[in-house]
Amino acid sequence: MELKHELSTLSLLKLISFLFWSGLYLQWAVDTEHSPEYCSRVVTLLHGLVASCVGLAQCGLKTFSPSSLTLPLTWSQYALMMWSWGYFAFDLMWCLIYWTKNAVMLIHHFSALAAINLYISKQNTGCIFACTIALLEITNPLLQTRWFLRNAGHNNTILFYVVEFTYLVMFVSLRGLFGTYLVYRIIKSETFGVYEKLITLALYLVSLIFIYEIVGYVLYKYRNKIEEFRGFGNELVFILQEQQ
Template sequence: MLLTLPLRAACSLLAWLSLYAWFCRRYKHRSYEWSCRLVTLTHGILATCLSAYIGFIDGPWPLSHPGSPNTTLQVHGLCLSLGYFLFDLCCEITNPLLQARWFLKEMGCYHSLSGDVVDFFFVVLFTGVRIGVGAWLMYCELASPKPRWYIKLGGVVMYAVSWVFMVSICRFARRKTMKKYHAWRSQRGEELCLRTNGHLKSH
C-alpha cells in the first residue's frame, strides 16, 4: 500500500497538469492565471463533493469514529488532493466561492448582485462549516482516545487558523456592508433632491 501511494499522487499530479494544459489551449485569449484558477475551481468542487460522500455517506461517520483506519476511498481522495496541492504550490489555495469571486472580478461582474450573492454565501458557509461544524469535529477528535496527540494538535492548529481567517472575513464583511449602506444613503439623498425639483420643502 505504501509503495503505491507515491505512484497515485504522481498520477494525480499528472492529471491536474494535463487539465491545466487543456484549459490553456481552450482559453488561449485568457491569461495563465485564468486556467490555473479553473483547475483550482475544479479541484474545490471535486474535493468538496468527494469528501462529503466519504464522510457522511460511505463512512465511517466522522463524529463517532474519529481516528479510524483510512478506507480505500479515503486514500484515493487524499491522493487526488495531494496531486493537486503539488500542482498548486505557487498559488493561494481557496474554496470554490473564492474562485467564483475571482472570476466575477476578472469579467467585470463583481460589483453586481452576483458578486454580493457570492460574498454572502461565502461568509455564511465559512462561518457555519469552518467555524461551526469545525468546532464540533474538533471536539469529537479531542474527546476520542483513538487519534494520536499530534493529530489532535494539528486539528487545533487548523481550527485556530480558521479563526484567524474568520476575523479577516468579519472585517471585510463590515467594510463592504458599510460601503453599501453609505452608497444607498447617498443615492437616496440624490433621489430626494430630484423629487423636490430644486424647491425648498415647506416646514
C-alpha cells in the first residue's frame, strides 16, 4: 500500500507539472496573436532560464568534486526533476503535434524523460541530475533569443551575430568538454547502475549529433566569410613581406 501511495503521489506531481507548462503555453497562445512555435519558445525560454540557474546552484560549483556527484538526493533537486519532467513532457507533445521532422529532438526528449524517471527513483542522483540539466539548458536561452531576433527581422544585426556566436561556442565547448567529463565520471562510478549509464550515453550521443549539426551549420553559413578572412590574411602577410 505504501508503494502504491508513493507512485500515485509521484504521478500526481508529474501531472501537475505537465499541466502547469501546458496551461502556461495555452494562456500565452490565447492572449496573443503569435504562432504556436513562438508561444512554445517563450515557454522553452522560461524553463531554460530557471532550470539552468537552479541546476547550477544545486551543482555546488564552489565545492564541486567527483564525490559530490553521488551525494543524496535533496528536496530541491527532487522539485527540479518534477519541474523539468513536466516541461519535457509538454514539449514532446508539442513536437509530435506541430513539428515531427527533427527525429533527434524527439529522441532527446524521450531520453530526458526516461532519465528523470530513472534518476528520481534513486537516492544518489540529485547532484548529477542538477549538473546535467544545467548543462543541457544553459545555452537554451541564447538559442531562443537567437530565434526571436531572427523572427523579428534582426538576423543581420551585430546583436544577432554576438548571440549566435556565443551560443555556438558555449554549446560545443560545454557539451563537448564538460559533458564528456560527466559521462566519464558516471561510467566509471560504481554508484550508478547499468540503466543510468545507458541513458547517460544516450543523452551524450544526442549531444554529439547536435554538435555535428552545429559544426555543419557553421561551415555552411560562414564558409564564404572564412575564405574572405583567409584571403585578407594572405594579402596582409604578402604586404608585410613586401615591406621587409
